[in-house]
Amino acid sequence: MNDRKWFIGLAGALFLTAALLYLTHYLIFHDLHHIGVFALHDLAFLPVEVLIVTLVIHRMLEEREKKQKLEKMNMVIGTFFSRVGTTLISCFVAHDPNIASVRADLVVTDAWSEENFSAVEKRMKTYEFDIDACTLDLERLRTFLLDREDFLVRMLENPVLLEHEDFTELLRATFHLTEELSRRGAIAECPNTDISHLGGDVKRVYGLLIHEWIAYMHYLKRNYPYLFSLALRTNPFDPESSVTVT
Numbered sequence: 443m444n445d446r447k448w449f450i451g452l453a454g455a456l457f458l459t460a461a462l463l464y465l466t467h468y469l470i471f472h473d474l475h476h477i478g479v480f481a482l483h484d485l486a487f488l489p490v491e492v493l494i495v496t497l498v499i500h501r502m503l504e505e506r507e508k509k510q511k512l513e514k515m516n517m518v519i520g521t522f523f524s525r526v527g528t529t530l531i532s533c534f535v536a537h538d539p540n541i542a543s544v545r546a547d548l549v550v551t552d553a554w555s556e557e558n559f560s561a562v563e564k565r566m567k568t569y570e571f572d573i574d575a576c577t578l579d580l581e582r583l584r585t586f587l588l589d590r591e592d593f594l595v596r597m598l599e600n601p602v603l604l605e606h607e608d609f610t611e612l613l614r615a616t617f618h619l620t621e622e623l624s625r626r627g628a629i630a631e632c633p634n635t636d637i638s639h640l641g642g643d644v645k646r647v648y649g650l651l652i653h654e655w656i657a658y659m660h661y662l663k664r665n666y667p668y669l670f671s672l673a674l675r676t677n678p679f680d681p682e683s684s685v686t687v688t
Contacts, residue, residue: 514602516661519609520669522597523658526590526616527651532678533586534648537578541679544569548652548679550659552670559660566656571649575641581630583644584623591620608657612650619643 464477535541547562587594594617597603603610622643626632632640662670677683 511602511605515606515609516658516665518597518600518602519606519654519658520662522609522613523655525593526587527655528676528678529586530616530647531651531655533578533583534573534644534651535678537574538572538648539574540570540572545679548656548677550663550674550677552674554663559656559663563653563656566652569652571645571652573641573644573648575637575644576634578641578644580623580637580640581628584620584626584629587616587620588624591617591624594620608650609654612647612654615643615647615650619647 464481467477468474544565547565594613598610598613598617603613619640622640623629626636629637659670659673662673672685675683675685675687
């Protein structure tokens with residue numbers, strides 16, 4: 443309601459200002475003919491002006507804002523992988539019984555093109571993510587996630603990520619897994635049915651992680667070669683990866 447009153451007040455003030463300026467023009471020059479000519483000229487150009495402002499300038503500003511949001515969003519995503527994501531992938535990959543069938547596809551190189559990224563994204567959509575929850579050290583995983591619980595909560599509260607539904611879903615799934623683990627007592631005393639349930643939560647996080655990791659690697663390849671170089675040397679799917687430059 444207040445916004446509406448403000449808008450009406452602003453419109454009224456602008457119309458009043460225009461009327462006063464036209465009145466001033468008449469009082470000085472006493473020429474209604476020119477006032478009418480210029481008023482009609484300005485009115486005729488108004489649709490073109492609206493077109494330029496709304497469809498061109500507004501579109502340019504929108505694209506710029508979108509690019510800035512994307513930059514901020516990917517900075518946050520990069521922080522997530524640095525603090526949590528890459529370690530989780532390394533942990534899950536070690537307990538994925540089917541990883542050998544796709545490991546080579548996920549060893550990203552500096553020579554990868556747009557087609558390579560598109561192909562691996564398509565391949566991973568049909569991959570059946572699996573985790574052997576019985577061999578996964580859930581106690582260690584719980585400790586790791588609880589140590590980063592505050593970090594995950596802050597990420598969920600970050601407004602920059604609101605428009606990135608896929609990554610928000612990953613954060614939500616990761617936080618849910620953290621909650622599930624935190625509410626258990628000794629993991630070793632959990633029945634097999636409960637371990638299987640936790641394994642399902644882990645698989646959900648695992649699948650979302652891989653898709654976001656590929657998208658993030660793609661973004662780094664296109665925009666930040668030096669960050670991409672480090673990501674290549676810490677690739678959790680490459681058993682021969684080493685952060686040391688040789």
